[in-house]
Amino acid sequence: MKFSKMIHVARVEQGWTLAALATRMSIDAAIISKVERGLRRATRGQVGQFIDVLGLSEKDAFTAWLSDKILAELEGEPFAMEAFVVAEKEVKYLRKQQQDEASQLQTGFDGLVTQLDELASQWKAKKPLAGIQLEKLQEYFNVAYTYDSNKIEGNTLTLQETHLVVNEGLTIGGKSMREHLEAVNHHEAIDYLHELAQKNVKISERVIKELHYLVLKGIDRENAGRYRTVPVIISGSAHKPPQPYLLARKMEELMEFYDAKKQVLHPVILAAEMHLRLVTIHPFIDGNGRTSRLLMNLILLQNGFTIANLKGTDQARLAYYQALENAQADEEHRDFYRLILEVCVESLESHLEMVG
Numbered sequence: 467m468k469f470s471k472m473i474h475v476a477r478v479e480q481g482w483t484l485a486a487l488a489t490r491m492s493i494d495a496a497i498i499s500k501v502e503r504g505l506r507r508a509t510r511g512q513v514g515q516f517i518d519v520l521g522l523s524e525k526d527a528f529t530a531w532l533s534d535k536i537l538a539e540l541e542g543e544p545f546a547m548e549a550f551v552v553a554e555k556e557v558k559y560l561r562k563q564q565q566d567e568a569s570q571l572q573t574g575f576d577g578l579v580t581q582l583d584e585l586a587s588q589w590k591a592k593k594p595l596a597g598i599q600l601e602k603l604q605e606y607f608n609v610a611y612t613y614d615s616n617k618i619e620g621n622t623l624t625l626q627e628t629h630l631v632v633n634e635g636l637t638i639g640g641k642s643m644r645e646h647l648e649a650v651n652h653h654e655a656i657d658y659l660h661e662l663a664q665k666n667v668k669i670s671e672r673v674i675k676e677l678h679y680l681v682l683k684g685i686d687r688e689n690a691g692r693y694r695t696v697p698v699i700i701s702g703s704a705h706k707p708p709q710p711y712l713l714a715r716k717m718e719e720l721m722e723f724y725d726a727k728k729q730v731l732h733p734v735i736l737a738a739e740m741h742l743r744l745v746t747i748h749p750f751i752d753g754n755g756r757t758s759r760l761l762m763n764l765i766l767l768q769n770g771f772t773i774a775n776l777k778g779t780d781q782a783r784l785a786y787y788q789a790l791e792n793a794q795a796d797e798e799h800r801d802f803y804r805l806i807l808e809v810c811v812e813s814l815e816s817h818l819e820m821v822g
Contacts, residue, residue: 469513469530470504476520477502491515507535510725511718514670524668528725574800578807579732582771585814590770592821603820604660605633607813610775611763612652615756617778618786621645647684655680655760656773663767669724671717674744677760681753693717694751702787705794707748716747733769737762738806739799746794766810772817774809 467475477487484502488495493512500506508516513531517524540546595603613628623631623638623645630636631646632653638646655677667673679691693713700707708716720743727736741762748754763773776786789802 467530468504469508469527469534470502472522472527472530473498473516473520474502476516476522480520487519490519507538509718510722511671514668514721514725515672517668518670518672575803575807578804578811579734582734582807582811582814585811585818586771588818589772589814592818595821599821603817606820607773607775607817608653608656609633611656611773612649614775614778615759616645616648616652618776618783619648619755621648623649644685648681651681651683651685652756654683655756659760659764659767659773662764666768669721669761669764669768671721673764674717674757674761677764678750678753678757681756681760682750686752689751693749696751698748698751700748703791703794705746705791707746713747713749717749720744720747733765733771734807734810735803737765737769737771737774738803740765741806742790742793742799742802745790762806771810772813774806774813776805776809 477484480487482490484495484499488498491498491512493515497506497512501508501512508531510531513527516522517527540549543549594600609629609632610625612632613623613625616623616628623641627638627641628649631638631649658677658680662673675691675693682690693710695710697709698707720740723743724736724740727739731739741758744761745754745758750757759776766772766774776782785805789805793799793802
């Protein structure tokens with residue numbers, strides 16, 4: 467089925483008008499109309515949006531879209547079949563090349579990766595957990611994750627105070643309203659992570675914006691869930707984030723990378739790389755670190771791992787920032803990969819110890 471027909475049928479089955487779908491996708495209805503009539507080719511980013519909103523099969527949608535793209539390029543060409551044969555060989559070569567690159571990325575981490583995979587298998591074997599056991603376990607780790615992720619960004623609530631704010635609804639004297647909202651918001655974002663992971667929702671720009679909205683909800687309503695429109699400078703870092711006019715393309719490239727690598731890279735390496743790339747793009751005015759860590763953990767949860775909690779102690783925060791800075795400065799990502807791998811091992815060990 468052609469991609470244009472696929473989205474038209476899916477829209478009609480939902481009972482939506484062009485305007486209703488356009489509102490849900492934040493795209494002009496005229497653009498969707500042209501795509502449905504085959505007068506305009508959807509971008510890769512738009513295909514992802516159609517998948518999310520219409521509930522399409524990712525494999526079927528991208529297969530149809532790519533097929534249409536190839537046919538449009540080769541239409542009327544006398545050597546089209548010969549070109550298909552050559553292209554097929556090239557695709558197989560590129561796939562092998564990607565697999566080789568993935569293996570190289572993991573070189574030197576074999577012991578850690580093996581340990582991690584063994585722990586992940588043990589964790590999967592423990593499921594499903596009893597309702598009350600799962601609830602208590604998530605409550606314990608979610609509060610700790612909220613505390614540490616916010617502490618990395620300068621929040622001064624203690625672990626106990628974080629628990630009282632998010633689970634008891636108490637107000638802590640001497641602490642700012644923003645710090646209270648950061649705790650409540652982040653805890654809500656973690657709940658949303660679990661929901662997304664359970665439903666296996668496709669990771670997209672829309673999901674990233676939703677996570678960011680939850681992080682800044684009630685703190686900065688104007689910028690929550692929206693890409694920045696002004697240049698930013700990161701205090702204490704030599705890295706210079708891209709200018710605002712480049713963000714749309716940078717974020718599209720981020721999702722293209724994810725789609726291309728999610729079946730190639732080890733899930734933890736992929737999660738670390740997506741965290742690194744998002745925080746390097748720095749698409750938001752504020753909340754980039756927390757959103758990047760949430761994105762990383764969504765990928766981990768969707769692949770059967772537990773939440774990786776980067777600690778907020780001075781020593782741990784320094785190691786985290788240094789690994790990020792090194793990766794952004796010279797594109798050497800191995801220190802950052804090792805850090806995330808070690809945190810994932812620690813997380814799985816803690817979860818397994820808690821369930822016995």
